[in-house]
Amino acid sequence: xxxxxxxNSIPADFFSNGxxxxxxxxxxxxxxxxxxxxxxxxxLELEDAYISRINSPGEIVAHYSRxxxxxxxxxxxxxxxxxxxxxxxxSTLFRPAxxxxxxxxxxxxLRGTVETEAQTSPRDIMIQSVGRFIPLYxxxxxxxxxxxxxxxxxxxLVNKDQVEAFCIDE
Amino acid sequence: MARILVIDDDTQLLKMLGMMLERAGHDPTxxxxxxxxxxxxxxxxxxxxxxxxxMPDVSGHEVCRRLRANPGTVDLPILxxxxxxxxxxxxxxxxxGATDFMVxxxxxxxxxxxxxxxxxxxxxxERGQVITLLSxxxxxxxxTLAVNLAGALRSxxxxxITLVDLASNSGHVALQLRIQPKRTWTLLLxxxxxxxxxxxxxxxxxxxxxxxxxxxxxxxxxxxxxxxQFVAIADxxxxxxxxxxxxxxxxxxxxxxxxxxxxxxxxLVMTPEIxxxxxxxxxxRVLVNLGISGKKVHLLLNHPHGGGWLxxxxxxxxxxRTISFSVPYDxxxxxxxxxxxxxxxxxLDSPLPSAMMSIAAAFKKA
Numbered sequence: 349x350x351x352x353x354x355x356n357s358i359p360a361d362f363f364s365n366g367x368x369x370x371x372x373x374x375x376x377x378x379x380x381x382x383x384x385x386x387x388x389x390x391x392l393e394l395e396d397a398y399i400s401r402i403n404s405p406g407e408i409v410a411h412y413s414r415x416x417x418x419x420x421x422x423x424x425x426x427x428x429x430x431x432x433x434x435x436x437x438x439s440t441l442f443r444p445a446x447x448x449x450x451x452x453x454x455x456x457x458l459r460g461t462v463e464t465e466a467q468t469s470p471r472d473i474m475i476q477s478v479g480r481f482i483p484l485y486x487x488x489x490x491x492x493x494x495x496x497x498x499x500x501x502x503x504x505l506v507n508k509d510q511v512e513a514f515c516i517d518e
Numbered sequence: 519m520a521r522i523l524v525i526d527d528d529t530q531l532l533k534m535l536g537m538m539l540e541r542a543g544h545d546p547t548x549x550x551x552x553x554x555x556x557x558x559x560x561x562x563x564x565x566x567x568x569x570x571x572x573m574p575d576v577s578g579h580e581v582c583r584r585l586r587a588n589p590g591t592v593d594l595p596i597l598x599x600x601x602x603x604x605x606x607x608x609x610x611x612x613x614x615g616a617t618d619f620m621v622x623x624x625x626x627x628x629x630x631x632x633x634x635x636x637x638x639x640x641x642x643x644e645r646g647q648v649i650t651l652l653s654x655x656x657x658x659x660x661x662t663l664a665v666n667l668a669g670a671l672r673s674x675x676x677x678x679i680t681l682v683d684l685a686s687n688s689g690h691v692a693l694q695l696r697i698q699p700k701r702t703w704t705l706l707l708x709x710x711x712x713x714x715x716x717x718x719x720x721x722x723x724x725x726x727x728x729x730x731x732x733x734x735x736x737x738x739x740x741x742x743x744x745x746x747q748f749v750a751i752a753d754x755x756x757x758x759x760x761x762x763x764x765x766x767x768x769x770x771x772x773x774x775x776x777x778x779x780x781x782x783x784x785x786l787v788m789t790p791e792i793x794x795x796x797x798x799x800x801x802x803r804v805l806v807n808l809g810i811s812g813k814k815v816h817l818l819l820n821h822p823h824g825g826g827w828l829x830x831x832x833x834x835x836x837x838x839r840t841i842s843f844s845v846p847y848d849x850x851x852x853x854x855x856x857x858x859x860x861x862x863x864x865x866l867d868s869p870l871p872s873a874m875m876s877i878a879a880a881f882k883k884a
């Protein structure tokens with residue numbers, strides 16, 4: 349599938365079960381979400397990938413100029429800017445409610461805000477939301493085995509297939 | 519004008535940083551590889567360096583480590599400028615020896631302000647004072663006095679004060695400041711060499727402006743830094759602080775001896791009761807045997823609860839020394855402890871903070 353790419357690459361932090369991959373991703377006009385939602389590509393192409401182990405996530409253990417990551421094995425990814433994930437931003441017609449959310453994926457706890465219609469249950473969000481990833485805004489990820497280790501971002505995209513528990517406030 | 523070395527593999531950003539620095543009146547040297555940057559810095563040490571982390575040949579962390587290992591660049595101010603923006607990235611950068619840390623993208627004003635601060639810190643280079651508070655008899659109020667001495671110095675507008683809690687059997691300095699420490703000096707126990715970034719990464723900032731190196735909250739079995747390790751820690755801290763206040767443990771373990779040797783002054787704390795007087799007299803003899811100059815040891819007579827005390831003269835007779843400072847009982851101390859707000863950081867007119875302000879003023883003047 350061909351995309352119209354902007355000249356911008358965006359920085360992103362990908363987390364798998366054992367590793368953190370800090371890299372650049374060349375994104376089309378639809379932002380990173382457009383790449384993640386594409387059902388015809390199981391992989392994301394990464395540039396300038398720096399790899400760290402989860403038990404020592406600040407130390408770089410490897411670097412490669414090109415890499416690919418299998419979408420289904422991503423636990424979540426962190427973006428510094430919300431618009432890097434979804435340049436369209438928030439609809440002016442649909443005014444979602446911001447609700448505090450807590451999710452667990454393998455070896456991580458995630459806290460942040462989901463934007464949904466009021467009264468929507470966690471199950472409904474999982475089933476009805478479009479695409480493989482749930483956006484969690486102003487979010488923090490905590491490594492369950494190393495709770496002093498946290499990762500923050502304006503937007504964390506969480507792989508629905510990796511979610512174990514999903515809790516939200518009314 | 520300062521000579522600034524910039525090491526970043528992003529050549530566009532490198533050019534932009536070069537222009538920013540030139541516009542601010544500095545003399546930039548631009549290098550796009552970590553290895554080359556190390557060579558340039560060692561050959562012609564700049565006044566400061568701005569270093570990226572994610573570089574293909576040698577990471578910014580490695581650049582910091584190698585520059586810190588070289589005598590010519592051991593004190594070079596290094597600003598890490600990286601897109602890796604997580605708290606852990608900051609910790610690792612400081613541990614590897616960086617002086618400060620900024621996240622990309624960064625604006626010119628923000629960058630220049632940070633650089634100016636780094637350069638002025640470098641220019642200051644004055645050594646502060648290390649003051650250790652010690653009693654080999656527990657329960658005489660050493661921690662309360664250490665915290666309130668730091669608080670009193672802060673109330674006297676001293677800008678950079680670092681408190682170090684060396685208790686290995688559950689430290690209470692953090693409790694008195696209502697801090698839940700996530701990093702303690704135990705993280706340094708197995709380090710053979712102490713980069714000053716590793717020491718600085720332990721600093722916890724209290725809202726008052728006091729910096730803390732905390733002790734483990736859970737009692738540890740026989741945990742002690744080596745004597746030389748603590749001397750190195752004190753040497754690092756004293757370069758960035760006007761005062762380093764050490765709350766020493768009530769035991770002469772290696773880190774306590776290190777603290778005593780690194781100190782400009784030792785406040786030997788005692789209470790006016792027989793056991794404390796006896797322990798203090800014995801401690802004075804031990805300090806002489808350790809080579810601690812008597813000139814830097816001052817006796818501080820504390821009254822941690824009301825009534826039933828021997829007179830000051832009895833303490834002076836028992837120790838054969840003049841009491842330099844006396845701190846009266848303060849009924850408000852228990853409430854301050856429960857609230858996590860040291861008296862010397864708030865209500866200054868009660869007995870304990872008044873006394874501590876006098877002591878702090880004397881040290882500040884010296």
